[in-house]
Amino acid sequence: MSNSSATLSGSPPGSGKSTTGRNVLAWVLHNVVWIWLVALVVLFGLFNQFFFTVFNLQNVMVQATVLGMLGLAVALPLMVAEIDLSIPANLGFSSAIGALAYSELGLPWFLAMLVGVGVGTLIGFFNGLCITKLRMVSLIQTLAMMIILEGALLAITQGRTITNLSDGYVWIGQATVGGWPIMPVVFIAAIVVVGIMLRRTVLGRSIYAVGGNATAANSAGIRVDRVKIAAFTIAGCLAGLGGFLLASWQMAITSSQGSSYLLYAIAAPIIGGISVFGGRGNVIGVLGGVLLLTVIQVGLAIVNVPSFYVGMIGGFMIFIAVAIDAIRVRYFG
Amino acid sequence: MSLQSSQSEKGDVVLRVEDLGRTYGAVIALQNVTLDIQRGTIHGLLGENGAGKSTLVGLISGQRKPTSGTIYLNGKPIEHADVKSMEHAGVFLVTQEPMIVDHLDAAENLMLGIWPSSKGFVNWRTLRADAARMLEGTGIDPRMRADKLDAVARRKLNILRAMFSGGNVIILDEPTTSLDADDRTELFGFMRRLKAEGVTFIFISHYNDEILEICDAVSVLRDSRLAGGTKDMSTMTSEALSELVLGRGLDLFQRKRQDFGVESARIEIRDVAAQGVRLEALDLHPGEIVGFTGLPGSGAKELARALFGLIPSSSGSISLGGTQGTRLPGHPTEAFDRGIAFLSDDRRRDGLVGQMSIDQNLSLSSLSRLSKLNFIDFGEIRSISARYFELMGIKAPGGDVQVDTLSGGNQQKVCLGRVMATEPRLLILDEPTRGIDVGVKQDVLRIIDDLASRGVAVVIVSTDIDEICRSVDRVCVFAGGDVVEEITGADITNQRLRQRQTA
Numbered sequence A: 001m002s003n004s005s006a007t008l009s010g011s012p013p014g015s016g017k018s019t020t021g022r023n024v025l026a027w028v029l030h031n032v033v034w035i036w037l038v039a040l041v042v043l044f045g046l047f048n049q050f051f052f053t054v055f056n057l058q059n060v061m062v063q064a065t066v067l068g069m070l071g072l073a074v075a076l077p078l079m080v081a082e083i084d085l086s087i088p089a090n091l092g093f094s095s096a097i098g099a100l101a102y103s104e105l106g107l108p109w110f111l112a113m114l115v116g117v118g119v120g121t122l123i124g125f126f127n128g129l130c131i132t133k134l135r136m137v138s139l140i141q142t143l144a145m146m147i148i149l150e151g152a153l154l155a156i157t158q159g160r161t162i163t164n165l166s167d168g169y170v171w172i173g174q175a176t177v178g179g180w181p182i183m184p185v186v187f188i189a190a191i192v193v194v195g196i197m198l199r200r201t202v203l204g205r206s207i208y209a210v211g212g213n214a215t216a217a218n219s220a221g222i223r224v225d226r227v228k229i230a231a232f233t234i235a236g237c238l239a240g241l242g243g244f245l246l247a248s249w250q251m252a253i254t255s256s257q258g259s260s261y262l263l264y265a266i267a268a269p270i271i272g273g274i275s276v277f278g279g280r281g282n283v284i285g286v287l288g289g290v291l292l293l294t295v296i297q298v299g300l301a302i303v304n305v306p307s308f309y310v311g312m313i314g315g316f317m318i319f320i321a322v323a324i325d326a327i328r329v330r331y332f333g
Numbered sequence B: 001m002s003l004q005s006s007q008s009e010k011g012d013v014v015l016r017v018e019d020l021g022r023t024y025g026a027v028i029a030l031q032n033v034t035l036d037i038q039r040g041t042i043h044g045l046l047g048e049n050g051a052g053k054s055t056l057v058g059l060i061s062g063q064r065k066p067t068s069g070t071i072y073l074n075g076k077p078i079e080h081a082d083v084k085s086m087e088h089a090g091v092f093l094v095t096q097e098p099m100i101v102d103h104l105d106a107a108e109n110l111m112l113g114i115w116p117s118s119k120g121f122v123n124w125r126t127l128r129a130d131a132a133r134m135l136e137g138t139g140i141d142p143r144m145r146a147d148k149l150d151a152v153a154r155r156k157l158n159i160l161r162a163m164f165s166g167g168n169v170i171i172l173d174e175p176t177t178s179l180d181a182d183d184r185t186e187l188f189g190f191m192r193r194l195k196a197e198g199v200t201f202i203f204i205s206h207y208n209d210e211i212l213e214i215c216d217a218v219s220v221l222r223d224s225r226l227a228g229g230t231k232d233m234s235t236m237t238s239e240a241l242s243e244l245v246l247g248r249g250l251d252l253f254q255r256k257r258q259d260f261g262v263e264s265a266r267i268e269i270r271d272v273a274a275q276g277v278r279l280e281a282l283d284l285h286p287g288e289i290v291g292f293t294g295l296p297g298s299g300a301k302e303l304a305r306a307l308f309g310l311i312p313s314s315s316g317s318i319s320l321g322g323t324q325g326t327r328l329p330g331h332p333t334e335a336f337d338r339g340i341a342f343l344s345d346d347r348r349r350d351g352l353v354g355q356m357s358i359d360q361n362l363s364l365s366s367l368s369r370l371s372k373l374n375f376i377d378f379g380e381i382r383s384i385s386a387r388y389f390e391l392m393g394i395k396a397p398g399g400d401v402q403v404d405t406l407s408g409g410n411q412q413k414v415c416l417g418r419v420m421a422t423e424p425r426l427l428i429l430d431e432p433t434r435g436i437d438v439g440v441k442q443d444v445l446r447i448i449d450d451l452a453s454r455g456v457a458v459v460i461v462s463t464d465i466d467e468i469c470r471s472v473d474r475v476c477v478f479a480g481g482d483v484v485e486e487i488t489g490a491d492i493t494n495q496r497l498r499q500r501q502t503a
């Protein structure tokens, strides 16, 4: 125990330079999402000046909002080493319920919206129950739930698009302050709330612990089941809110609302550093992943890439981000 | 130094490491180690926690790549070694932490990577037969899923795999932790037999008596460097070994035993029935340290787990100091709330969250106490973490270091700190000093002693007889799920306990 500090903090003689070089590399790789993001913004901007306009910036922000809510929602079950594939389907289904509560039951729009978010939350809660109490495998259970919800949405809408939404309901998706859309504020608020929850609350710590080693967390006095249920429930709530925002923004709910988001909603948090094995990552990472994917989507639409290539190029860009991240994990842990 | 053998002896050297070093970022785990291991000997490797022992054998076995230096096997330098190629060359490592695939059964774990096969197809019949032969007399069911096995059985699986591997260099990284006297004797018998056949061993242990019993030579690491050693064990003593390891003399701890008799304030445990436990009555006293011993399955470990709510109990009550007896806790959360804390004997499995930091682990079980309205009081957490970091003498650059990167003994200190930080009234410790070096062990025993003097009742479940003798007031010997004998006062001796353990 005596002179341990000398060993632990001292660097090998003559290796000072390579250590700094290594540190810089480590820093770059740790922030690869953000660097890649900046690089792509510059790249797209060079191709088309329009990319730098305020209008486009606003567009990116609005687009990022729904994906962001979904990305946050997907992140939470991932952090407790589970997965919820039903989140985009939950978004579509719960928003349709909210819309029906207004049009069929005649509830005021705000209450109807709350009903929708409540349904989303309940679905998340139910998923959590199935996974903890019935010990169902989350991958399959939520896949089944996804299919059920997508089917239910189709059944409810009978394949038609719901458009009779109240003015109050669509307000948040359309309102601007000084020309700036206010919808992204909800996403920012969600990031702040979830971020505080993860960093500052007992629940947040428990989520990391359960994701890191559930057996040890249990022995450390954490109720693992409850923590997992909480993660799924909050995820369901975020999906419900996302559903409201998407419907409000598009002023419509299609019979397949949300389902196209599935892969991006899963990719965003993982690109942002949320480990699929649980216990790792934070909301800032999710934000980075969401912005990166949104910039790729918007950018490819603006730069005159023939539409046949958009999917492929976008896929490559995601691939590179993930590959660089894998290299980071391999060399720097 | 006697370790650097002369060139003429080279023919006998089976393994040589030259100027070996390994760094992790800014942390130097090992530097400038040059060492020869003679063929057909048992070579002891000693050193404090974090000295670099596991790192050294990890490099030799191909688990990790050295950042500098060369390893020679049978005189030939080894390049680009990995575990597979080293095992192929006959070098087998039993790692410090059990390496077990949880959802495979015991037999499959034994044969992991060394499946009997022809043309790429696993020969299941041979596998089953071999495994059954290897497990004969161990009491381990070959068909039992590994996650259902206890820490000792998991440990044994790894050891047996190496013993039967047919390898010619077998490295054992703290194999004896949590093994009882019988298992140890058996392991040593095994090692001697294989040694006679020319197998070479590298044997890591923090127990001086084991080193003296079995080793033909020792090398000592200190602060990542080779600090000494000897090839002549005939004049070695336990004190001399400790001094080699620590670089100073060792002040062995001995608790002043107290007799608590029948005092009024008692912790009363009654009618506990759980898997492997059938206990009528047991009283503990605040301030008392009680040792639990017994063969595996005797109920000592099981009772400890049942008291903490880790295994379900069908009946049983506990009253903590004068209160009405209540049902045993149903979950660890409840146990902590009631002032019962427990340290598991398998830190990797249920002691630590490896990817969290030291500080986060230290405070993990105290979160609810250290928070208001669910919001964590970071000031409190920092001061508690700092306190236990200091108290346990954890060797790390800081509290934000990830627990995974600590040496085994330092991980154990984090575990111990975590349960102590809950400020329990009843502290149950299953193998508390598992993997902790001789010096720090005395510190830990002192800390436990100090806790007791402040009114905490402590239970130590341990197979380490010497440790029990030095630290407890009373020993409860378990068999068949109940206490069959209580030993107190001057009757607690190494001899008496050893008798009980082998009986």
Ligand SMILES: Nc1ncnc2c1ncn2[C@@H]1O[C@H](COP(=O)(O)OP(=O)(O)OP(=O)(O)O)[C@@H](O)[C@H]1O
Residues within 6 Å of the ligand: B024, B027, B028, B029, B030, B047, B048, B049, B050, B051, B052, B053, B054, B055, B056, B096, B404, B405, B406, B407, B408, B409, B410, B435, B437
């Ligand atoms: N992956 C890693 N990243 C950073 N540091 C590491 C890593 N692995 C080991 N170390 C450091 O290397 C040093 C030597 O560790 P090692 O595990 O070899 O010690 P040890 O002698 O086996 O100790 P113990 O008796 O406690 O098992 C320690 O300071 C440890 O923190």
Ligand SMILES: [Mg+2]
Residues within 6 Å of the ligand: B053, B054, B055, B096, B173, B407, B408, B409
């Ligand atoms: Mg070690």
